Amino acid sequence: MxxxxxxxxxxxxxxxxxxxxxxxxxxxxxxxxxxxxxxxxxxxxxxxxxxxxxxxxxxxxxxxxxxxxxxxxxxxxxxxxxxxxxxxxxxxxxxxxxxxxxxxxLGVTCLRKDELLDVRPGVVVADCPRLVLGPGTGLGVGTLLPDTRGGWHALAGEGGHVDLPIGSEREADLWSYLHRQLGHVSAENLLSGSGLVSLYRASCALDGKTLRFDSAAEVTRAALEGDAQAIAVLEQFCTWLGRVAGNAALTLGARGGVYLAGGMLPRFADFLVASGFLAAFQAKGEMSGYLMHIPVWLVTAEQxxxxxxxxxxxxxxxxxxxxxxxxxxxx
Incomplete structure (x- = not known):
């Protein structure tokens, strides 16, 4: 057989x-x-x-x-x-x-509704691209383009390695700290498992705090248990994810919707929904209205x-x- x-x-x-x-x-x-x-x-x-x-x-x-x-x-x-x-x-x-x-x-095209969590309900625009991205060991980015037969073409790319966008003075300070260490600072350098640890270390250095956590799991757990420094770090992580996702959605015209995938986000789904993710996602100046009605889903399916x-x-x-x-x- x-x-x-x-x-x-x-x-x-x-x-x-x-x-x-x-x-x-x-x-x-x-x-x-x-x-x-x-x-x-x-x-x-x-x-x-x-x-x-x-x-x-x-x-x-x-x-x-x-x-x-x-x-x-x-x-x-x-x-x-x-x-x-x-x-x-x-x-x-x-x-x-x-x-x-x-x-x-390709996988998200076959998910059931109960395998998707609404981060923001929105208006699905037919025949528009859909964006799929998410942090894990790295930051993955994929695109679904509609075809003429009612199906979808999955477009490969390396969008996780784009430059990390800066939208506040705090983010500029964090970027400067990381730039001194890394040179080029990509989105993946912060929006990944190791990236969350890097963000935590940079935040502690800027705030004069003692390092207490060594892994993304520890930072996440501490944030969910109420540790103030860890909460601030995870909040910044979600905000930066929103900036990167909004940039990609604006570039692609992804009015068909955005899927957040990967291994990290389901571990703090409620935190993500309540975070500054959506505000950062649509904070694009005169084009903010373009992004306001794009639906965003968190993929909760196993594989x-x-x-x-x-x-x-x-x-x-x-x-x-x-x-x-x-x-x-x-x-």
Whole structure:
């Protein structure tokens, strides 16, 4: 029995699953640090399944970073994929590689309404692009463009690496502190797991506060438990996310809506909704009105990236562009 495998691989975790009859099966999350490369992780995954695995025939991997050529180097971990070597080692005829937030964008087209949390209800403008972005190990950005058949084309890009926008004196001070350390300050430098820690350290340095937390999880937990410094940091994080999302939505004309995805945001969903995210999202001077009615959703589904990888593989096998998908429900 042949089987297809799909993967959603970021900087920290490799999510793997079997893809059968349009459904995910046997989802597992592995640490990228525990394996020398994706081949070893996939072999370990298949070994845990035993007779459920079958004979591996097709693989689609959604990978963090720009995808092209035979060799792919991950942006935020040590893994490297050579398509030729990968297929030889695993006995495959072909490997489909796609950008991770292209997969995320495809995945959100098939989510149920109960897998989306309204950050702001708005007016969906038909036939307009939709923006998908979110912080995790890095900051992913993807775009959904409508096609002429009622489906969507997922456009790959590296929007997480745009310059960090500055909208206040406090943000200018934080940017100056980080610029002295980093040189170029990208959105991803702040809007990611490690970025939240960098923001916390910069804030403590500017405010003369003692460092007490070493991870994004600790900063988030402290904020949700009422620590004043952590609250201020997480509030600034949400505000900056709003600025970046608003810039991208304005650039794309994303009046079809904005999806906030990634691993971080569901952990503080209520905080995000109550934060300055929306105010920063639409604070664009004379174009603020353009953004005021764009709906924003928080993706709460477990594995939208894996689902998107499965959809891409399914369409590729049908001889169609792997980056086209239908929309399950008009949210």
């Amino acid at each position: 042949s089987v297809s495998l799909v993967g959603d691989i970021g900087g920290t975790n490799a999510r793997l699953a079997l893809w059968r009859d349009g459904q995910l099966e046997h989802v597992r999350v592995l640490s990228t640090a525990a394996f020398a490369g994706p081949e070893q992780a996939i072999r370990s995954y298949l070994d845990t399944l035993g007779p459920h695995a079958g004979e591996l025939e097709r693989v689609c991997l959604a990978c963090a970073g720009p995808v092209s050529g035979d060799e792919f180097r991950f942006t935020n971990n040590h893994w490297v994929i050579s398509r030729t070597a990968f297929c030889r080692d695993l006995g495959l005829s072909d490997l489909l590689l796609i950008n991770d937030f292209s997969a995320m964008a 939208p990236g894996l689902l998107g990888a499965g959809l891409a593989l399914q369409r590729s096998l049908a001889g169609e562009s792997p980056m086209i998908s239908g929309l399950a429900d008009d949210v």
